[in-house]
Amino acid sequence: MTIPMPEPDLASAYFFAALDQGRLEVLRCGTCDTAHLSVLACDVCGGGDFTGEPASGGGVIYSFTKLHTAHHPAFADRLPVCGGIVELDEGPRLFAPLFGEESPAIGARVLVELLPVEDRMIAAFRLVRSAE
Amino acid sequence: MRGGPNASIIGLGRAGLNREDSRTAAELARQAVIAAAADAGLTTAAIDGLVICRTSGASDAVLGLDLQRALGLRDLKLNRIALCEGASALAAIQTAALTVSAGMADVVACVFADTPVTPGTRMGAAFGRLKTGVGMEGLRYSAGLFGGASVYALSAQRYFALHGLDEQVLSDVAITTRAWAALNPEATFRKPLTREDYFAARYIAEPLRLFDCAAPVNGAVAVIVSRRDRAADGAQPAVHILASAEGHPGTPDRHGFDRSLTHGGAIAARTLFEATGLSPAEIDICQFYDAFSIMPLVSLEAYGFYGPGEARAAYAEGAAGPGGGGMPINTGGGHLSGYYLQGMTPVVEAVLQARGAAGERQCERAGTILVTNDGGRLDYHAGIILGASEQWT
Ligand SMILES: [Zn+2]
Numbered sequence: 001m002t003i004p005m006p007e008p009d010l011a012s013a014y015f016f017a018a019l020d021q022g023r024l025e026v027l028r029c030g031t032c033d034t035a036h037l038s039v040l041a042c043d044v045c046g047g048g049d050f051t052g053e054p055a056s057g058g059g060v061i062y063s064f065t066k067l068h069t070a071h072h073p074a075f076a077d078r079l080p081v082c083g084g085i086v087e088l089d090e091g092p093r094l095f096a097p098l099f100g101e102e103s104p105a106i107g108a109r110v111l112v113e114l115l116p117v118e119d120r121m122i123a124a125f126r127l128v129r130s131a132e
Numbered sequence: 133m134r135g136g137p138n139a140s141i142i143g144l145g146r147a148g149l150n151r152e153d154s155r156t157a158a159e160l161a162r163q164a165v166i167a168a169a170a171d172a173g174l175t176t177a178a179i180d181g182l183v184i185c186r187t188s189g190a191s192d193a194v195l196g197l198d199l200q201r202a203l204g205l206r207d208l209k210l211n212r213i214a215l216c217e218g219a220s221a222l223a224a225i226q227t228a229a230l231t232v233s234a235g236m237a238d239v240v241a242c243v244f245a246d247t248p249v250t251p252g253t254r255m256g257a258a259f260g261r262l263k264t265g266v267g268m269e270g271l272r273y274s275a276g277l278f279g280g281a282s283v284y285a286l287s288a289q290r291y292f293a294l295h296g297l298d299e300q301v302l303s304d305v306a307i308t309t310r311a312w313a314a315l316n317p318e319a320t321f322r323k324p325l326t327r328e329d330y331f332a333a334r335y336i337a338e339p340l341r342l343f344d345c346a347a348p349v350n351g352a353v354a355v356i357v358s359r360r361d362r363a364a365d366g367a368q369p370a371v372h373i374l375a376s377a378e379g380h381p382g383t384p385d386r387h388g389f390d391r392s393l394t395h396g397g398a399i400a401a402r403t404l405f406e407a408t409g410l411s412p413a414e415i416d417i418c419q420f421y422d423a424f425s426i427m428p429l430v431s432l433e434a435y436g437f438y439g440p441g442e443a444r445a446a447y448a449e450g451a452a453g454p455g456g457g458g459m460p461i462n463t464g465g466g467h468l469s470g471y472y473l474q475g476m477t478p479v480v481e482a483v484l485q486a487r488g489a490a491g492e493r494q495c496e497r498a499g500t501i502l503v504t505n506d507g508g509r510l511d512y513h514a515g516i517i518l519g520a521s522e523q524w525t
Contacts, residue, residue, distance in 0.1 A: 006270025071278030083275030
């Protein structure tokens, strides 16, 4: 069974459309330069004019957990499931699956890997070895 | 001092509160309202307002406005569903308080019911039903983060990382709360919890273990709200609603903000303390929404009892527990060891303490009690300050 994917809403339609075509994009506010992932009106300046641009794909873990109970059959054979919230280098954050050899930690570097889920794509993040 | 609503809680009713009850949520709700009216020395015929608490987390979504007919209530002046996720109980009580305050109804029942437990089955996934989400928030399910524990685990991880703490602080909360539950005949888990028991229990969502998570039950709670000046002749000591407030931070999911630790109590506290002229030091007891053990710590800091990362002092050496010498917290065992009926759990215990009816666990000073509710992932919050009638005439 494949993992559940959210239905896009109005604010996230652009993000998910780009993602499903294999691009992780942010929406840059034309007025104040704030980067968003899902937006109708900019909460910083009230602006409503946004331009899509590719995200670098890098980020850090804002927070994470390892789930030891499977609530969905797609996760039943891969416990514990590691997931969390990633802060992209552009600023905005999103829920994402986390994986890799390194141990997850708040502030740890991650790099996006887009993985197919049926006819959709999901942004998962691989823990990368820190510079030192 | 601005003052709060002219309203008091004059009746309290419960139904179920265990894992064996197989009645529907609607029937439990009906029984709880009847019990609350009887507790107030009234028949249900005296009720002229009804507010039903609903949350998207509750398992039985059919509890609706037709509860009026199930109760045989005629000529209601208020019939309303209050929906504010985990804060729905206090949102309902606030609606009732404002309505009676304005003279638009006289006797309003607020009720919550839920039946997450199928008797005879394993508890695990009571609140983790299959969901596919919508928009960015829906990505949590793609990441495997089902159930409340998964998102409050994110809060706990950040709390540890920011303040250099570990699971020890959560064990203090769980163990202290269990000590209160041991004194509450209505609590689900009453056996004392040792440090060893706590750490031996399985992880649900790291760093949250089994005893960091609420105890689900089937049941219903109802309260009757009436005007303060009418409450004096009631069958029970009136419990006054000194102030009521909400706080919904709407924290952005972006660099520079901390959504997983930003609690609406900081907003509600200003309203509550301004309305009453009280300060945190003048609160006798706190009844926090503690579906997860991290929540009382974050709540204590949001309400200004402690600075960021310092709330563990409230639980050090069991200070918040029975005979602990500190401010008592969650004196019925809370959600963690008592029973999880969402926002009504802390209300029940606050009313019993304010009446002096909490039996073995009765606190010496119970004149001024802070009660809180939380919903979403710290997105929605409501708080009230209750006053015992003997102290707040
Ligand atoms: Zn802007």
